[in-house]
Amino acid sequence: MTDAPWFRPAVTILAAFGAMMSLAAGMTLVERKVSAFIQERHGPNRVGPFGLLQPLADLIKFVFKEELAPDRANPLLFLLAPALACLPAMATFAALPFGFLDGKPMVVANLDVGVLYVLAVGSLGVYGIILGGWASNNKYSLLGGLRASAQMVSYEISLVLSLVSVIAVSGSLNLSEIVLAQDQRWNVLVQPVAALVFLVTMFAETNRHPFDFAECEPELVGGFHTEYSGMRFALFFLGEYIAMVVMSGFMAVLFFGGCDVPFLAIAATPWWAGALAMVVKMGFFLLLYVWVRWTLPRFRYDQLMYLGWRVLLPLSLANLAVTGVVLALDRQGAAQ
Amino acid sequence: MLAEYAPLLAWLVLVMAFVGGLLALTAWIGRARPAPGKAETYECGMQPMGDARGRFSVHYYLVAVLFILFDVEALFLVLWALRARELGMSGLIEVGLFLAVLAVGWLHIWRRGGLEWDR
Numbered sequence: 001m002t003d004a005p006w007f008r009p010a011v012t013i014l015a016a017f018g019a020m021m022s023l024a025a026g027m028t029l030v031e032r033k034v035s036a037f038i039q040e041r042h043g044p045n046r047v048g049p050f051g052l053l054q055p056l057a058d059l060i061k062f063v064f065k066e067e068l069a070p071d072r073a074n075p076l077l078f079l080l081a082p083a084l085a086c087l088p089a090m091a092t093f094a095a096l097p098f099g100f101l102d103g104k105p106m107v108v109a110n111l112d113v114g115v116l117y118v119l120a121v122g123s124l125g126v127y128g129i130i131l132g133g134w135a136s137n138n139k140y141s142l143l144g145g146l147r148a149s150a151q152m153v154s155y156e157i158s159l160v161l162s163l164v165s166v167i168a169v170s171g172s173l174n175l176s177e178i179v180l181a182q183d184q185r186w187n188v189l190v191q192p193v194a195a196l197v198f199l200v201t202m203f204a205e206t207n208r209h210p211f212d213f214a215e216c217e218p219e220l221v222g223g224f225h226t227e228y229s230g231m232r233f234a235l236f237f238l239g240e241y242i243a244m245v246v247m248s249g250f251m252a253v254l255f256f257g258g259c260d261v262p263f264l265a266i267a268a269t270p271w272w273a274g275a276l277a278m279v280v281k282m283g284f285f286l287l288l289y290v291w292v293r294w295t296l297p298r299f300r301y302d303q304l305m306y307l308g309w310r311v312l313l314p315l316s317l318a319n320l321a322v323t324g325v326v327l328a329l330d331r332q333g334a335a336q
Numbered sequence: 337m338l339a340e341y342a343p344l345l346a347w348l349v350l351v352m353a354f355v356g357g358l359l360a361l362t363a364w365i366g367r368a369r370p371a372p373g374k375a376e377t378y379e380c381g382m383q384p385m386g387d388a389r390g391r392f393s394v395h396y397y398l399v400a401v402l403f404i405l406f407d408v409e410a411l412f413l414v415l416w417a418l419r420a421r422e423l424g425m426s427g428l429i430e431v432g433l434f435l436a437v438l439a440v441g442w443l444h445i446w447r448r449g450g451l452e453w454d455r
Contacts, residue, residue, distance in 0.1 A: 009342070009343040009346070012343065013350060017350060017351075017354075062362065063358070063361055063362050063365055064365055066366045066369060067366050067368065068374070068375065070376065070377050071376065071377070072377055072387055079359070083356070087351060087352065090354075090355075091347070091348055091351060094344055094347040094348075108343050108344060108347045109340050109343050110340050111341075112340075134388070136377075136388070137377060137388050138378060138388055139379070139387075140378075142392065143392070146393075146396050149396075150396050150400075153403035153407075154399060154403065156403065156407065157403065157406040160407065160410040160411075161413070164410060164413045164414055165417070167414060167418060168416075168417035168418075171418060171419070171420070172418070221378065226378055227378060230362060230366060231358055231359060231362035231366070232359070235355065235358070235359075302453035302454050305451070305453045306453070309402075309446075309451045310446070310451060313406070313442065314442070317435060317438065317442075320413065321432065321435055323420075324420060324431055324435075327420045327428075328423075328425050328427070330421070331421050331422075331425075332424065
């Protein structure tokens with residue numbers, strides 16, 4: 001059975017689904033535990049040892065909750081929006097390579113256009129948010145949805161431009177090949193500015209602190225999910241956490257060598273060590289998400305727009321221009 | 337390489353079934369307990385005033401248009417980036433002109449106040 005052609009893809013899909021759900025569920029617990037640690041509280045510690053079963057208890061509670069929709073909401077879009085917010089994030093997870101086994105990447109779909117796939121599908125998540133905000137027919141929700149979508153499209157440009165520099169250095173859109181190209185030297189050493197721009201935009205793209213204007217509790221109650229409760233709210237929540245997992249994985253793959261263990265050739269790395277390296281790198285950035293959220297104050301909305309359009313956009317354009325010059329000179333030097 | 341899209345399709349079916357299943361499960365198990373005022377639009381406990389189908393800042397529209405401009409231009413850059421080394425100096429000059437036009441457009445938007453949020 002293990003020789004059947006469907007065997008490896010099937011195992012990969014199941015493993016990836018398990019990894020995605022446990023990372024996202026684990027993150028909900030880590031977020032609460034770390035925030036408790038930062039604020040000198042205990043955090044959830046009643047369900048299971050150290051509160052480890054808390055995500056499971058939350059899931060059961062969400063399933064048993066009533067499905068509530070406001071009278072004046074658009075019922076169909078109100079139902080679809082949480083799924084539309086959650087599905088793109090889940091779909092992009094399929095493109096993340098977790099290492100190499102028998103010379104082939106451990107990934108659900110080793111796409112030649114991996115980077116474009118993640119960008120194209122990942123940016124669809126904005127539909128769920130703006131439709132959720134509009135369908136609720138609530139002023140807070142509408143404002144939250146509008147803010148979130150304006151913010152996500154503004155930062156998307158800098159995100160794409162920072163990735164273009166990485167593509168220029170790696171010469172490929174395939175995420176596994178980008179990992180292999182970093183065997184000797186991680187991209188963060190070659191493209192530190194692009195890595196910095198990506199780091200800022202990944203917070204903005206997932207609507208996380210200090211850019212969480214979509215929710216912005218003091219002004220907008222809960223933003224686009226003010227009217228949501230029960231499982232529909234849980235899907236927005238899950239989508240946000242999976243988007244964080246995917247962005248952290250993307251960061252690890254594009255700038256920090258993915259499954260590459262430092263001072264060890266990728267070809268000589270056992271598959272479990274590669275996968276462990278990848279998860280450790282992702283874990284670092286996931287922890288950074290939480291750390292930043294409970295440490296920094298929120299921006300003001302105009303500051304957010306200025307940062308996106310007046311700082312990050314020219315910075316990533318200039319970085320791209322310098323990258324182009326260096327690559328062309330490199331080529332000339334090689335030709336002589 | 338088209339074979340790579342079969343597992344992707346299976347993955348998409350799996351996640352859609354998961355999300356659809358969760359929504360169906362909660363619709364089946366979750367009990368509805370209607371109460372007066374429960375399904376009213378939430379405005380911090382006040383009587384809701386009007387609805388959310390009014391007008392909102394036109395600035396969001398401007399941001400969307402600017403996004404389309406710059407995002408399409410970024411996609412053109414991806415094509416160059418893939419072969420940046422092979423294209424060498426001639427490619428660099430061409431993409432440099434392109435980036436210059438992009439930068440001039442960006443400066444023009446700034447000067448005309450397109451990036452002012454509070455105006």
